[in-house]
Amino acid sequence: MSRTWLAVLAAVVVLPMAVRHAIATEIWIFAIFGLGLNLLLGYTGLLSFGQSTFFGAAAYVAGYLLKHSAINVFLALAIGIAVGAVSAALVGYLCVQRSGLYFIMLTFALNQMFYFIAYQWTTVTGGEDGMPGIGRPALLAVDFRNPLAYYVFVAALFLLSLWIMKRIVESPLGKILQAIRENDVRAEAVGYDVPRFKLLAFVIGGAFSGLAGVLYAMLFGIVPLEAIGFVFSGNVVFATLIGGSGSLYGPIIGSFVFIWLSESVSVVWERWPLLLGVAFVIVVLFFRGGCVEAWARFWSWRERRRAPAGIAP
Amino acid sequence: MLYALMGLGLSLITGVLNIPNFAHGALFAVGAYFLFSAIHAVGNFWLALVLAPVGVALLGLVIEYAGIRPLYAAGHDYQLLFTFGLSLILGEGIIVVWGPIGFSQLPPSILRGGLDLGFIFYPKYRLFVMVMAGLLVLATWLFLEKTRYGAIMRAGIENKEMVSLLGIDVHRLFTAAFALGAYLAGIAGALTAPIRGLSPSMGVDMLGIAFVVVALGGLGNLLGAIAAGLIIGVAQAVVALYWTEASVAVIFAVMAAILLVRPQGLFGIR
Amino acid sequence: MILDIRGINTYYGLGHILHGLTLGVAEGEVVALLGRNGAGKTTTLRSITGLTPPRTGEIRYKGRDIVGLGAHRISRMGIALVPETRGVFSYLTARENLSIARRPGSRWQVEAVLERFPKLREVLDRKGRLLSGGEQQMLAIARALVTGPDLLLLDEPSQGLAPLVVEAVVGTIRELKKERVSMLLVEQNAEMALQLADRVYVIDHGAIVFEGTPAHLRADRQITMTYLGVGG
Amino acid sequence: RAQAKEVVMLGIWPFTGAFSDVGPILDRGMKMALEERGMKILGRPIKYITRDSATQAGASTRRVEEAVDGEGAKFVIGPWSSGVALAVSEVAKRKKVLHYFSGGTEDISGARCHRYSFQWAASPYTAAKTVVDTFMKANPRAKRWHLLVADYAFGWSVEKYIKEVGKTHGLEFVGADRHPLGEREFSNYVTKAAGNKPDVVAMINFGLDAVTAAREIFNFGLTPKLPLIMSWSSGVEELVQLTPEIRENIWVGSNFYYTADTPVAKEFVKSYQAKFGGPPGYAPSAAYGMTRMLLHGFDRAKSVEVQDVVKGLEGIEVNDLVGRMRVDAKTHQTLRPFFFMRCKPKSAMKNPMDFADIIATGDTPLPAQYAACKDIGSF
Amino acid sequence: MALLRTETLTKAFGALTAVNGVTLEVQAGTLHSIIGPNGAGKTTLFNLLTGQFPPTSGRIVFDGRDITRTPAHRIAHLGLARSFQRTNVFPALSILDNVWIAAFARGRSWRGLVWRRSDRYTEIVERARAALADVGLADKADQPAREISHGEQRQLELAIALAAAPRVLLLDEPAAGLSPDETQKMVALVRELKGRYTIVLIEHKMDIIMGVSDRVSVMHFGSLIAEGTPAEIQRNPEVRRAYLGGMVAE
Numbered sequence A: 001m002s003r004t005w006l007a008v009l010a011a012v013v014v015l016p017m018a019v020r021h022a023i024a025t026e027i028w029i030f031a032i033f034g035l036g037l038n039l040l041l042g043y044t045g046l047l048s049f050g051q052s053t054f055f056g057a058a059a060y061v062a063g064y065l066l067k068h069s070a071i072n073v074f075l076a077l078a079i080g081i082a083v084g085a086v087s088a089a090l091v092g093y094l095c096v097q098r099s100g101l102y103f104i105m106l107t108f109a110l111n112q113m114f115y116f117i118a119y120q121w122t123t124v125t126g127g128e129d130g131m132p133g134i135g136r137p138a139l140l141a142v143d144f145r146n147p148l149a150y151y152v153f154v155a156a157l158f159l160l161s162l163w164i165m166k167r168i169v170e171s172p173l174g175k176i177l178q179a180i181r182e183n184d185v186r187a188e189a190v191g192y193d194v195p196r197f198k199l200l201a202f203v204i205g206g207a208f209s210g211l212a213g214v215l216y217a218m219l220f221g222i223v224p225l226e227a228i229g230f231v232f233s234g235n236v237v238f239a240t241l242i243g244g245s246g247s248l249y250g251p252i253i254g255s256f257v258f259i260w261l262s263e264s265v266s267v268v269w270e271r272w273p274l275l276l277g278v279a280f281v282i283v284v285l286f287f288r289g290g291c292v293e294a295w296a297r298f299w300s301w302r303e304r305r306r307a308p309a310g311i312a313p
Numbered sequence B: 001m002l003y004a005l006m007g008l009g010l011s012l013i014t015g016v017l018n019i020p021n022f023a024h025g026a027l028f029a030v031g032a033y034f035l036f037s038a039i040h041a042v043g044n045f046w047l048a049l050v051l052a053p054v055g056v057a058l059l060g061l062v063i064e065y066a067g068i069r070p071l072y073a074a075g076h077d078y079q080l081l082f083t084f085g086l087s088l089i090l091g092e093g094i095i096v097v098w099g100p101i102g103f104s105q106l107p108p109s110i111l112r113g114g115l116d117l118g119f120i121f122y123p124k125y126r127l128f129v130m131v132m133a134g135l136l137v138l139a140t141w142l143f144l145e146k147t148r149y150g151a152i153m154r155a156g157i158e159n160k161e162m163v164s165l166l167g168i169d170v171h172r173l174f175t176a177a178f179a180l181g182a183y184l185a186g187i188a189g190a191l192t193a194p195i196r197g198l199s200p201s202m203g204v205d206m207l208g209i210a211f212v213v214v215a216l217g218g219l220g221n222l223l224g225a226i227a228a229g230l231i232i233g234v235a236q237a238v239v240a241l242y243w244t245e246a247s248v249a250v251i252f253a254v255m256a257a258i259l260l261v262r263p264q265g266l267f268g269i270r
Numbered sequence C: 001m002i003l004d005i006r007g008i009n010t011y012y013g014l015g016h017i018l019h020g021l022t023l024g025v026a027e028g029e030v031v032a033l034l035g036r037n038g039a040g041k042t043t044t045l046r047s048i049t050g051l052t053p054p055r056t057g058e059i060r061y062k063g064r065d066i067v068g069l070g071a072h073r074i075s076r077m078g079i080a081l082v083p084e085t086r087g088v089f090s091y092l093t094a095r096e097n098l099s100i101a102r103r104p105g106s107r108w109q110v111e112a113v114l115e116r117f118p119k120l121r122e123v124l125d126r127k128g129r130l131l132s133g134g135e136q137q138m139l140a141i142a143r144a145l146v147t148g149p150d151l152l153l154l155d156e157p158s159q160g161l162a163p164l165v166v167e168a169v170v171g172t173i174r175e176l177k178k179e180r181v182s183m184l185l186v187e188q189n190a191e192m193a194l195q196l197a198d199r200v201y202v203i204d205h206g207a208i209v210f211e212g213t214p215a216h217l218r219a220d221r222q223i224t225m226t227y228l229g230v231g232g
Numbered sequence D: 001r002a003q004a005k006e007v008v009m010l011g012i013w014p015f016t017g018a019f020s021d022v023g024p025i026l027d028r029g030m031k032m033a034l035e036e037r038g039m040k041i042l043g044r045p046i047k048y049i050t051r052d053s054a055t056q057a058g059a060s061t062r063r064v065e066e067a068v069d070g071e072g073a074k075f076v077i078g079p080w081s082s083g084v085a086l087a088v089s090e091v092a093k094r095k096k097v098l099h100y101f102s103g104g105t106e107d108i109s110g111a112r113c114h115r116y117s118f119q120w121a122a123s124p125y126t127a128a129k130t131v132v133d134t135f136m137k138a139n140p141r142a143k144r145w146h147l148l149v150a151d152y153a154f155g156w157s158v159e160k161y162i163k164e165v166g167k168t169h170g171l172e173f174v175g176a177d178r179h180p181l182g183e184r185e186f187s188n189y190v191t192k193a194a195g196n197k198p199d200v201v202a203m204i205n206f207g208l209d210a211v212t213a214a215r216e217i218f219n220f221g222l223t224p225k226l227p228l229i230m231s232w233s234s235g236v237e238e239l240v241q242l243t244p245e246i247r248e249n250i251w252v253g254s255n256f257y258y259t260a261d262t263p264v265a266k267e268f269v270k271s272y273q274a275k276f277g278g279p280p281g282y283a284p285s286a287a288y289g290m291t292r293m294l295l296h297g298f299d300r301a302k303s304v305e306v307q308d309v310v311k312g313l314e315g316i317e318v319n320d321l322v323g324r325m326r327v328d329a330k331t332h333q334t335l336r337p338f339f340f341m342r343c344k345p346k347s348a349m350k351n352p353m354d355f356a357d358i359i360a361t362g363d364t365p366l367p368a369q370y371a372a373c374k375d376i377g378s379f
Numbered sequence E: 001m002a003l004l005r006t007e008t009l010t011k012a013f014g015a016l017t018a019v020n021g022v023t024l025e026v027q028a029g030t031l032h033s034i035i036g037p038n039g040a041g042k043t044t045l046f047n048l049l050t051g052q053f054p055p056t057s058g059r060i061v062f063d064g065r066d067i068t069r070t071p072a073h074r075i076a077h078l079g080l081a082r083s084f085q086r087t088n089v090f091p092a093l094s095i096l097d098n099v100w101i102a103a104f105a106r107g108r109s110w111r112g113l114v115w116r117r118s119d120r121y122t123e124i125v126e127r128a129r130a131a132l133a134d135v136g137l138a139d140k141a142d143q144p145a146r147e148i149s150h151g152e153q154r155q156l157e158l159a160i161a162l163a164a165a166p167r168v169l170l171l172d173e174p175a176a177g178l179s180p181d182e183t184q185k186m187v188a189l190v191r192e193l194k195g196r197y198t199i200v201l202i203e204h205k206m207d208i209i210m211g212v213s214d215r216v217s218v219m220h221f222g223s224l225i226a227e228g229t230p231a232e233i234q235r236n237p238e239v240r241r242a243y244l245g246g247m248v249a250e
């Protein structure tokens, strides 16, 4: 087992002691969400600004079923993953042909469309009221209403997701997606159906988003309207960028920093989005590459400072 | 027409500068608030209507110079992060400066009341806005299509290096394009204020629509943005009459439908 | 010397392209720069025009160091480039292509340039992308001329042109020379370059490997074989 | 530990997001009510904390849970928007903490009622009855009504009751258009309303929707020729966003108006004016009023335990902010008067905040056959 | 029978007809060169053959099979690999990954696409390493492609084409930008490959063309103006006028 995995495991164990269970749980949920996005953003080079479409759609569908037909947890998760994947396939079908700004705007606009559908379809989604009353059915005598039990469940799923994502990025698919990001014309010429692969990445990302969406709904017992809104889409992009989109682990660090930061700042000052905005601007102007790169830079700076001393006779 | 105006400004910035400007809605709101303050400062609607968008353009100038210029070479992700952060700052800034509660701004007295057009009673101010927006769109279009500057900007869309080889300062050109885009957002906001009033959230409300207009019109296609703005305005008005619940979602549905048929947008070439 | 390049080093990101390159162009002189693909000819021109400024070294134009000035400033000092990609704006008409380059004090106004390329007059209102390759090349040269340059940089001006048009370009270069415009000519068509040039440089891997008159170069089989791939 | 004796109260207010305008003033109201008691209840210190609801159900849920778990908050007041309130109400139920809310959802004391949540605002029925009865008394011939309704549960229920009450007056509803929440382009609705040639336009919407629509109705020249009724308005907060010209001939139903003629209101308005330089609107008053009711509940229960306070509130009857107030033990609905005002023309305004006169109050409770809260349940 | 054949293949970009009625036959196992002035349409012809864009009219037949409107990635699977005139690699990927990507595309099976670790495909890795060894890049396998010199990128360009184990190799100016000795190496390599693959070669360097080609076709303004053995082409007056000019002869 590598050092990174040990670090992640340590974080999983320590986090619930450091912050409240709900926030700790939400951090890992967000990390799952971020993992899905990063397959698109970091590996395929597609900046999707509409990830909450899949997150929200999965949360609504699974939430609805949890509420009305007493399905078990794993079925709910499976349904959420499926809904995430299918909605991603739909949106992806429209979007993968486009690139650059067009892609961003399309994912954004389609996200808005789903948002307004959820907003208006009050009989099912509850509109602005959200869809409350979602339970966490017990599984094998484990009562997930206990926050710690649920935390352990989510953390386990997160580790599973991370492992799956690691396998995916280390598989041929991961390499092919990177190749597409680097040079899609050449990838096509070498023999890959580029739109098809982009769609596949989209669907996998959607499945991860769907999983995160269901876990989120069960965490708070409600699917709030904002779960499908563009602010949510933005947040996951920003969390990933703040963490560093170049690395598999970037979104994990990002979601930790993002959620922890916005929660603690919001208690301090009511105009906290202003600070968040300032933070974004600072990251962009001075720390492009996010935490992962800032960390790497810090280390190389330290190494450089130490090196001369070591060489000196 | 207002949609067209918004779309035009955004299309200019996204198309010419290749920057996803999520702060465009915030600039729109700032335009409205500048108008409000300017009226209180100079006591004259018309003068304020001239001053407010110029103020927004100046703000745009500063933003471009200080923030956007270093980002042309960075990826869209960072540009997006920046403009989104900017929109948060501007939006919250409005609350800090003008307070969280909205205002009403009456039209100038000669434009109050309405005209009976026989089949419909229509407020004079709305007619004025339509004419103004039409004129502005026309002026912008003429400026970009018929003058040397317009040609330069369109050339800049295609090939920055070549433009600078002709002795033209591309940076200044882009600053000007951004300022012009900000100006259009600002004047759209100022013109809207007497209709929809002012509130800190007005920018966010408008942003989604502006993006749809640009996507539909084709990136950087100014004429397309105008046409898309009109189409969306009409579609929304018609749907609101028959199926009110859908009047917002329809904008996006129309977009999705058109993009299915024409993936490059209505008039897109790329 | 109207242009005096001394020991410039130019990079693309990490790629070190020009290695201490030195060359000069005298007033009213036509200088040819020859070399294989990727030797750094275009990079030399980009260095001069400020598109890819050298990191070190000196470029003096009319006695003034122009390294680090913006491309537009350098252009306004009287240096014009006809790029190898032509750089015709495809969504502007030919007339607009010319009009955005126009400068008040230029010694060639649009009319004067059109006199030189009568063919262009017929296509003035056509969008750039509809022009034929030859027309595009003419337009690129015309556009460089209306800026009124004292130093004209030509990057493969004969590229993709029919022999007759090549003749026209050759003719134009000769006339410009009579008007004492200095020129730096990059050409794959070595024969044409050698006919026109007063002096020749051969560049390889970003450094000058030969300097002399065309006659000298023709005589030097070694150089032509090794660096130009011709003359065998 | 000293801390254990503290009573922790949470104000969950919208400091950012859609209703960021009212967050700070809600906070003021609650703080004033607590300070009146010297931040003490039954000899124990009160610790007042706030959280930002952001008008997002998810964020509110998260933050209330955090305040309950982390800060030991046991009494929650707020937030502002109905949707978010229902989410907070769920948390209250789950975490077994007391929740008091004021706003336009019937569900808190209706379909989704439970032992821990209370509703301070009048029932939509009370509002509809007050509005229609009073308006018809003043304008007996205005029988053709056009309704403009926000398209969600609150709008539907008020619409239902207005039509119900309207029957007794023989009203003809010439149109009833629903608009989505957050609509900003009302020109089409207004044109349609004008086409119906009504005697009066009645709006059932709230906040920015109501303000934007009222403005548009004026722009299209309907007001002041026709009367416009804002059936369920926040009063000051909405009226201040309009100009005197627009307000002319607007009639307003509200849960509070600062000229309310009760001793508590007079005292509150005076100290609020002195502190903040303007009269309180509905928001600070509701926060103030709810906090006072909650404290009355403590007094009656003589305990600081959540379940005791709940029991203390159930059936309590006091003369407070808006007059005689009673908490219905079966539904947790606060039974109380609703206000109906008429806006003043510019010339009659004594100061810029002198918007309207109260012309009537009404307190008819929701008839039992409509009550959706069949069983309030146990703890 | 010809392995690769075009029938009156035409490609117009608006008013410009870049490839005009080209009918060409490439026999299996031969090295067939295409020469012609800049802008004659040679690269465009390659782009048509590999499906980068569809022709305006005409047909392409590969191994008896009509591939005229087959998309690029499908054509690559059929065994048509190309190198690009402008270096066109995956800059952030390592040299080995660059080649690996091409090798995997033509791998026997894509089983385990999203799951199996990519270094477990031993056969693919071997083929990739062999291609790198062929062009002399084996010892740089782990460097990112963006950090190697221009000449090495040209070699990588060729390795990517080779790794696909193609049946026909389309080489677009493989020697452009190579220093003289590297050019020599390239010529040697092309000679060696000649036995193994069917090769179509575009080159401006006449010494290479004349040295290695079995047949030479000459394009001019989109059309084929001549075809023959190197010796015939060198003697053809029209070719000399259109392309070779005065430079080659003496």
Ligand SMILES: Nc1ncnc2c1ncn2[C@@H]1O[C@H](COP(=O)(O)OP(=O)(O)OP(=O)(O)O)[C@@H](O)[C@H]1O
Pocket (backbone or CB within 6 Å): C012, C013, C015, C017, C035, C036, C037, C038, C039, C040, C041, C042, C043, C044, C084, E150, E177
């Ligand atoms: N944008 C770029 N980024 C990185 N490297 C580049 C870039 N442009 C050119 N190069 C490299 O710089 C070197 C010199 O290129 P340059 O274009 O100057 O050659 P040239 O002599 O003009 O060749 P040609 O005859 O093909 O035009 C080449 O190795 C090329 O690959």
Ligand SMILES: Nc1ncnc2c1ncn2[C@@H]1O[C@H](COP(=O)(O)OP(=O)(O)OP(=O)(O)O)[C@@H](O)[C@H]1O
Pocket (backbone or CB within 6 Å): C133, C160, E013, E016, E018, E036, E037, E038, E039, E040, E041, E042, E043, E044, E045, E085
């Ligand atoms: N996508 C395109 N759109 C429009 N015109 C194009 C396109 N691609 C190539 N052309 C034009 O088609 C003509 C033929 O181009 P092509 O690249 O095939 O020439 P070539 O024979 O390969 O020349 P070279 O020897 O310089 O590589 C050129 O004039 C070129 O400008």
Ligand SMILES: [Mg+2]
Pocket (backbone or CB within 6 Å): C038, C041, C042, C043, C084, C155
């Ligand atoms: Mg070049």
Ligand SMILES: [Mg+2]
Pocket (backbone or CB within 6 Å): E042, E043, E044, E085
């Ligand atoms: Mg070519």
